[in-house]
Amino acid sequence: xxxxxEFTIDGKECMAEKGQYLIAxxxxxxxxxxxxxxxxxxxxxxxxRICTVKVNGKFMTACTTxxxxxxxxxxxxxxxxxxxTQIVELLFAEGNHFCPACExxxxxxxxxxxxRFGIAVPRFPLNHELREIEASNPKIIKDHNRxxxxxxxxxxxxxxxxxxxxxxxxxxxxxxxxxxxxxASSISDELAQKAMDICPVGAILRKERGFSVPIGKRxxxxxxxxxxxxxxxxxxxxxxK
Amino acid sequence: MNSSISATINRYGADPTRLMDILIDIQAELGYxxxxxxxxxxxxxxxxxxxxxxxxxxYHFLFQEPRGKYxxxxxxxxxxxxxxxxxxxxxxxxxxxxxxxxVSKDGLIGLFNTACIGMNDQEPAAIINGAIFPSLSTFQVxxxxxxxxxxxxxxxxxxxxxxxxxxxxxxxxxxxxxxxxKKGPVIFSAYxxxxxxxxxxxxxxxxxxxxxxxxxxxxxxGAGFPTGLKWEFCRKTEAKKRYIFCNADEGEPxxxxxxxxxxxxxxMVFEGMVVAGYAVGSDEGILYLRxxxxxxxxxxxxxxxxxxxxxxxxxxxCGKKGFDFDIRIxxxxxxxxxxxxxxxIESAEGKRGEPRDRPPFPVEKGYLNMPTIVNxxxxxxxxxKIVLNGGKWYQSFGTPQSAGTKVVSISGDCKFxxxxxxxxxxxxxxxxxxxxxxxxQAVQVGGPxxxxxxxxxxxxxxxxxxxxxxxxxxxxxxxxxLIRDVVMxxxxxxxxxxxxxxxxxxxMTVNLKKxxxxxxxxxGVAQDLRDLxxxxxxxxxxxxxxxxxxxxxxRSTLKNFRHLYxxxxxxxxxxxxxxxMASAVADSCKxxxxxxxxD
Numbered sequence: 122x123x124x125x126x127e128f129t130i131d132g133k134e135c136m137a138e139k140g141q142y143l144i145a146x147x148x149x150x151x152x153x154x155x156x157x158x159x160x161x162x163x164x165x166x167x168x169x170r171i172c173t174v175k176v177n178g179k180f181m182t183a184c185t186t187x188x189x190x191x192x193x194x195x196x197x198x199x200x201x202x203x204x205x206t207q208i209v210e211l212l213f214a215e216g217n218h219f220c221p222a223c224e225x226x227x228x229x230x231x232x233x234x235x236x237r238f239g240i241a242v243p244r245f246p247l248n249h250e251l252r253e254i255e256a257s258n259p260k261i262i263k264d265h266n267r268x269x270x271x272x273x274x275x276x277x278x279x280x281x282x283x284x285x286x287x288x289x290x291x292x293x294x295x296x297x298x299x300x301x302x303x304x305a306s307s308i309s310d311e312l313a314q315k316a317m318d319i320c321p322v323g324a325i326l327r328k329e330r331g332f333s334v335p336i337g338k339r340x341x342x343x344x345x346x347x348x349x350x351x352x353x354x355x356x357x358x359x360x361x362k
Numbered sequence: 363m364n365s366s367i368s369a370t371i372n373r374y375g376a377d378p379t380r381l382m383d384i385l386i387d388i389q390a391e392l393g394y395x396x397x398x399x400x401x402x403x404x405x406x407x408x409x410x411x412x413x414x415x416x417x418x419x420x421y422h423f424l425f426q427e428p429r430g431k432y433x434x435x436x437x438x439x440x441x442x443x444x445x446x447x448x449x450x451x452x453x454x455x456x457x458x459x460x461x462x463x464x465v466s467k468d469g470l471i472g473l474f475n476t477a478c479i480g481m482n483d484q485e486p487a488a489i490i491n492g493a494i495f496p497s498l499s500t501f502q503v504x505x506x507x508x509x510x511x512x513x514x515x516x517x518x519x520x521x522x523x524x525x526x527x528x529x530x531x532x533x534x535x536x537x538x539x540x541x542x543x544k545k546g547p548v549i550f551s552a553y554x555x556x557x558x559x560x561x562x563x564x565x566x567x568x569x570x571x572x573x574x575x576x577x578x579x580x581x582x583x584g585a586g587f588p589t590g591l592k593w594e595f596c597r598k599t600e601a602k603k604r605y606i607f608c609n610a611d612e613g614e615p616x617x618x619x620x621x622x623x624x625x626x627x628x629x630m631v632f633e634g635m636v637v638a639g640y641a642v643g644s645d646e647g648i649l650y651l652r653x654x655x656x657x658x659x660x661x662x663x664x665x666x667x668x669x670x671x672x673x674x675x676x677x678x679x680c681g682k683k684g685f686d687f688d689i690r691i692x693x694x695x696x697x698x699x700x701x702x703x704x705x706x707i708e709s710a711e712g713k714r715g716e717p718r719d720r721p722p723f724p725v726e727k728g729y730l731n732m733p734t735i736v737n738x739x740x741x742x743x744x745x746x747k748i749v750l751n752g753g754k755w756y757q758s759f760g761t762p763q764s765a766g767t768k769v770v771s772i773s774g775d776c777k778f779x780x781x782x783x784x785x786x787x788x789x790x791x792x793x794x795x796x797x798x799x800x801x802x803q804a805v806q807v808g809g810p811x812x813x814x815x816x817x818x819x820x821x822x823x824x825x826x827x828x829x830x831x832x833x834x835x836x837x838x839x840x841x842x843x844l845i846r847d848v849v850m851x852x853x854x855x856x857x858x859x860x861x862x863x864x865x866x867x868x869x870m871t872v873n874l875k876k877x878x879x880x881x882x883x884x885x886g887v888a889q890d891l892r893d894l895x896x897x898x899x900x901x902x903x904x905x906x907x908x909x910x911x912x913x914x915x916x917r918s919t920l921k922n923f924r925h926l927y928x929x930x931x932x933x934x935x936x937x938x939x940x941x942x943m944a945s946a947v948a949d950s951c952k953x954x955x956x957x958x959x960x961d
Contacts, residue, residue, distance in 0.1 A: 167719045169865050173903045180903045185719035207900055211869040245873050270862065280410075288412035289714065289862075291419045292697075294872065296862035301412040 128192040143183035143194065144172055153347035154196055155205055155237070157230055157321055158271035159184040166272050169212075171205050171234070202238070209234050210243035217252060217266035218322075224331055225323030227339025231269060232322075233346035258305050260313040260328055268298055268324040278316050280304055286312075298324075366391055367399050371406045378407045379730065381417055381712030385424055386653075386693055394425045420714040420861070422476060422696030423653045430465045430472030432510045434458075435489040439478035439615045440851040441773045441836060445485040453500045457507035471510055477698060477855055478615035479654040482773035482836070483541045483780045491516045492656045494538050528625050533661040540622045544796065546767040546783025547759060548747050549740065555629045556674050558746040562640050563680045570641035571597065574745055576753030578765040583609055583701070583738030584808065584832030585907070589745065592735060595725040597642040599733040604644035606635050607729065607736040609706060610651045613698035614809035615855065616834030619769040620739040622781050624651075624658055627743060628665040629674075632689055634742025636679065637749055638735055639687040647689040648729075650706050653696050662691060698859035702906050703736035704728075705861070716861045717906035738832075740769055760786035764825040772797045774806075774837035790820040793835060801839045804923065809834035810852035811911035814844070814918040844919060845926055846882055852915035853878065860908060866900050867909030873897060874916050885940040886931040895920060 124139040130152050137146035142165060147154045156172035159165050165184035172183040175195040183196075195201065212231060220226050252265040274287040275298070286308065290299040308316075316325045336342070370387045374380035381403070388399050395418055404411040418424045423435075436442075436451055455461055458471045465472040481487035484496035493516045495506065502522075509519045517535075524530040525539040542550060562570050575590030596604055608631060612620040624631060635647040651658070666689055669675040679685040697715045699705045704718035707729050728734025737745075744766060748756050757765045764786035770793070773779040777798030784792075790805055806814050807824070808831040815822070815829075822828050838848060853875050862868045877894055880886055898913035898920075920927060932938055947958050 165719070166863070167905055168863050170903045170905075171865075182719070182905075187721070204900055204903055207870075207897070208865050211865060211873070214873075215869055245869075246876060269865070270868075272863075282408060284408065284410040285413050286410065288410065288416035289420070290412070290415060292714070292862045293858055293860040293868060294862075296868065299412045299415065301410040304410050 126188065126190040128188055128190070128194060130194045131197050137188050139189065140187045143174060143176075143181075143186050143188050146188040147183065147194075147196065148350050151351060152196065153350040154183045155234060155347060156184055157209075157234060157269070158273060160273050160277070160319060163273070163276050166276065168270065168272050169208060171208050173201060173204055175201065205234075206238045206240060207244075209238060210240060210245055212269050213240075214243045214245040214247050215250075216268065217249065219266075223267070223323040224326050225267075225320075227334075227336055227342045229323060229341070230321035230346060233341040236341070237345050237347060255300060256328075257302070258300065258308070258328075260308055260310070261300075261305070261316055262326045262328060263298065263300050264324050264326065265297060266324075267322045269322055270296055270298065271321060273319045273321065274298065274316055274325060277319050278312060280312075286316075364398055364402065367402050368406070371403060376406045377712075378409055379711045381407065381414070382692065382695060382709060384712075385418055386695060389424060393431075394428050396426065400426070417712060417714055420697065421653075421694070424695050428465065428469060428472075429474070431470050432490055432516075433472045433474065435474050435476040435479070436462070437477060437479045437481070437485075437487060437489075438475050438851075439482060439485070439855075440848055441482040441616065442478075442485040442487065443847065443851065444774060444838075444842065447486040449500060450486045450488075450498050450503055453503045454507070457504055471507070476654075476696070477858065478613070480612055480618040480621045480652070481538065482616050482618055482771065484539060485773075489654060490519065493517075493520060494536060494657055495520070496538055497522075528661065531661070533664045534625070534658070536657055538621075538625075538657070540625060541778075541780025542622060542626075543772075543778050543780040544782040544784065546769070546785070548756070548767045548783065549623060549627070549630075549743050549769055550781075550783050551747075553627060553630055553746075555633070556672065556680075558633055558749045559636055559674050560680050561749055562637050563682045563685055567597070567641050567643060570637065570749065573753050574641070574748055577744075577748045577756035578753070579741065579744055579748060579756065580764070580826060581738055582740035582744065582768065582832065584614060584811075584830075585703075586826050586830055589737065589741055592725055592737070593638060593642050595723075596644075596733045596735050599726050601733050603646070603730075603732045604639075604642055605729045605732055605734040606638045606642070606644050606647040607703075607706065607710070607734060608635055608647065608649045608742055609701065609703065609736050609738050610649055610655070611694055611698075611701035611706060612652055612655075612739075613701040613859075614811065614832055614834050615852075616771065616773055616806065616809045616836045617832055618771045618773075619781055619833045621655060621658075622771075623739050623743060623769065624655070624662065628662055629669065630743045630746050631739050632666065632669060633674065634737075634744075634746045635689055636675065636687045637745055638737065638742060640685065642733075642735060644735070645686040645688070647687060648710060649689060649691045650694060650700075650710060651691055652694045652700075656693060659691065659693075666691075697861075698855075699861045699906070699908050702908065705906065706736060707734060714861065716863045717908075719905065740833075761823070761825050761827070763827045768824065768831070768833065770824070770831065770833045770835050772835045772837065774835075775799060775802070775839035775842070776837045784824070786825045787823050789823045790815070790829070793824070794820070794837065797837065799837045799839070802837055803840045803842060804838045804844055804848075806834070806836040806838070806848070807831050809836075810855055810915055811907065812918075813914065814848070814922060816922050819922070844923055845878065845930070849915045849919050850875070850878055850882075853912075856908065856912035856915075860912070864904045864906075864909050867904045867912060870897060870900055871912050874913060878916070880940045881927065881930050883940065884930070884932070885938045886927075887936055887938050888931060889936065891920065891924075891927055891931065 126139045135150035158169040167182040167185040174183045255263040278286045460466045462473045486498045487496040522537040579589045580586040677686045700709045700715035705715040709715040724734040769783045807829045857871045901913040
């Protein structure tokens, strides 16, 4: 028997099961809190900070915060929009994100958020860091140019013995994802596909597969990210700065 | 199959949560953690190899390739730089024949940078194979390198006189000095070993918590959470087991007070853990000690043995049945972020020191998901004295909102750097007079994550309600270039030490640095200052204190020393994107063998 509680988002009264994370609780009430590193059913990590909301005046990430009775949540405010926009721009400036040639274009969550926030170009200087593409694995390519270090692959891609195929290496500016060559060499088709599917960007791709859905007919080509959650559809094209 | 590696793994029961100990011990024996070791560990612990490397590669002092028979770590803290680190580094490079970040060709000596090692009152200082070499002169450096070439042991290399107090003792024998300049009524005062333990044995645990609460003491590490409340929350959480951690990571640059407390009063620290354990219902304590203080290992382990022999640790403490508590030492391996309590716990569980998402807090779910107390060294010592003398006694010191004393470590441009135990409520003028500082341009209170204040604020007081600090106080005189020498150094520190988990912490600090570079290169315009302020405003959304305060050096100096920035920016234009055509085409012209026409 689940306990239902009341809370507000941007002044709107909402109801949800006690203990649900704010992102899910908001979704149930037709309100979209943008997120990137969060993935349903997997322990949240709060890495991207894009889902930052204000809970009773304090910054918290919606993916890691359980909803409780009487919470006053701010979501769609200019301050929070500015923060989220900056983070997406920071991520674009960090890697080498060349959308026109990317398999994930149109299904990429980073790109979709940029469109939703009306970003034309990041305000931050581009890093142009030399990064590698790991192609030695028989089934998957790991493209570090596009990796946003969201940790989804680390959290979800596990073998039957519970061992992780992906892991962080080093820290800070040198932080990167490494693939366990030995364990990944015998990765199943299923797990390889899962790795590609859960990656929000085009950093993990299946080999020998490409463009099976044409550009223009992909998920976010059809409707903006978050529109499936929001009850009202937005007809206006977001304003490009 | 390397047998010594297997032996080490088995010594810790092939327990993945003891991975840090396994890695540190293997490296201590073999010099580094090679591929063979990684494979063996992965197999024995049933984790992937990349998972093992995930932990190794996070920490500054763990390596996967040889770093020389003598590994030299020379710290590059702002005070080390102020005290001549650059010249020392130069001489090292000349004598050794390689650059910092490299190992000499014969594999004998490795030279590496490291962040503040807690020796700011005796800089420039280095760690060589775990031993501390403070107050280095170029003469000493030449002798050291000669000694290394002659194959001397690290002990034989220590030719300077040993420090005072316990630094001179049998188990320590270090050239590090305490520099205790001012003793106070709480920490550096009369201490009867075991008296507090005896006393709590005759009290109810609830009473112990009450007396700590009544003192109003707040955490001495920097975060300042009310200690009594923390203990109460921990006790209230139903669990089969609880843990007491003493946070001896002391990573905030300019803080070296816990080093001295651990040197001179280790029994008080451990007794504080026992008292905490009794109060909250825990029988296991862990001292999380920063790797840079590894030279204290034997000293501390001997103290633990002695306390066990005196029935102050172990089972049936003071003869009371059921009063069980023991302590082990867990080393960090070089990560400032591990001073944050949840990152510390992660590290103690054999993982990367990435802070956890809160809630839940450690007092509910901490080490191994059990209720855990993480308290600073000084906090635990204070608890011992509070138990003995009462809450009212403690409140007689300090201010109404900040009870007790604070041990501060003062360094930088002053005649008497060192340790001062002062009551909360002293103002900055007092600090400067005590430490013999003249011609003061600025004071950094609370390390890089604190604030940088100028003379117009020197009548502010050290207190939680005004200038809070974990103990670090760094003094800068008029000769220092605050932006070039201090703000840059601090910003680079945060860049290096970020765990990298949160996007804004990982990325925004670098952009702040690039902006600073632009301004310092003479290409700054008014908009750049506005950008710095606007961009720095995002930092509070990060998960932990490191990220939240990483822009403080910039914000603090923009607020209090704006004129220094104003001096650097261009007045003749509002637009400068720092684009230099010549350097932009340099590579391509070189490749094509062309000379650009740039008029």
